[in-house]
Amino acid sequence: MSARKTRFAFIVRAALALSCAGCAVPFAHAQGAPSLPNNDGADNVLRVCADPNNLPLSNDKGEGYENKIAAAMASDFGYKVEYTYFPQRMGFIRHTLREKEPNTERFKCDLVIGVPHGYDMTSTTRSYLHSTYAMVFVKKPEFANINTPNDLLKLPPDQLKKLRLGIFAQTPAVDWLLANNLIDQAVSYQAQSGDPQAFPGEMIQHDLRQGNVDVVFVWGPIAGYFAKLAGNQVKLVPFPPQQGIRFDYEIAMGTRYGEKAWHDKVDQWIATHQDKINTILTSYDVPLLPLASAPVATNAPQ
Secondary structure, X not given: OOOOOXXXXXXXXXXXXXXXXXXXXXXXXXXXXXXXXXXXXXXXXXXXXXXXXXXXXXXXXXXXXXXXXXXHHHHHHOOEEEEEEOOOOOOHHHHOOOOEOOOOOOEOOOEEEEEEOOOXXXXXXXXXXXXXXXXXXXXXXXXXXXXXHHHHOOXXXXXXXXXXXXXXXXXXXXXXXXXXXXXXXXXXXXXXXXXXXXXXXXHHHHXXXXXXOOEEEEEHHHHHXXXXXXXXXEEEEEOOOOOOOXXXXXXXXXXXXXXXXXXXXXXXXXXXXXXXXXXXXXXXOXXXXXXXXXXXXXXXXX
16 A cells, blocks of 8 residues: 655654755854854844644644744744745755845844754754654544553454554654564655645544554654544554653754854743743643753754
8 A cells, every 4th residue: 555655744853863864064063163143033033944834833824833932932022923934854954044045144044943952953942842652543442442552562463463554754653563563564654755735644634534544653743733633533642751662752942053142042931931832732732741850951962
């Protein structure tokens, strides 16, 4: 069975340290590197780099939780918000955070609201979101006792072997299926495609509900949002943090290297407005895990 080519969320691919062949070399940030132009909201504009079609994270209508977080930050700073939109896939940072407006020294945008903590293509702030992958499936009597991922493995063998399991390539679900001898049942979706209209929630919104797959494995924020849209028809089961295969990741914000004052301003806003951020995230049904205690902000790769 061939799966629809779909684009997986940039933040999750980066979090899993997937190959970035062809990505631009990071800006110099070592001691003695040339100073960079000051693009830090000094003109009272918060310039955000975002994907135009990647709900629940962002879209060009301002409907994603990253849009709402950006709006809250801008309001607190007394800024207005402007966006540079580009699909979050290979080349996203190069064509947004690192690209200048034609014939000027101003970069197109100054902040990426969602990057993996420690992502080396940007300087990352403290984390503001900690989530995990999840299983999502249509509610059926035979799935009634599945309340943890391991419960799926307890299904009768003949029933388990008939399931079509939707996964994105190069994600923890692949390792989990391999470890449990289920990889032959995988319906694999490409991590990215050239179609800017594709979005990761299609796996739930279309294929799961239409019966093309029986269980899907998706990054938690995406799983929570599209499971909510499906109403009472589907169930979400998150993967708990565990030894071995890692399913949980922390998400931060990204700025350019060399702009320490701007980085620290954003970092401090996160530190003092985490409750506001959490309220936004929970309104999108993002499965949240506790953040690491007393995170230390840095301005270099980790």
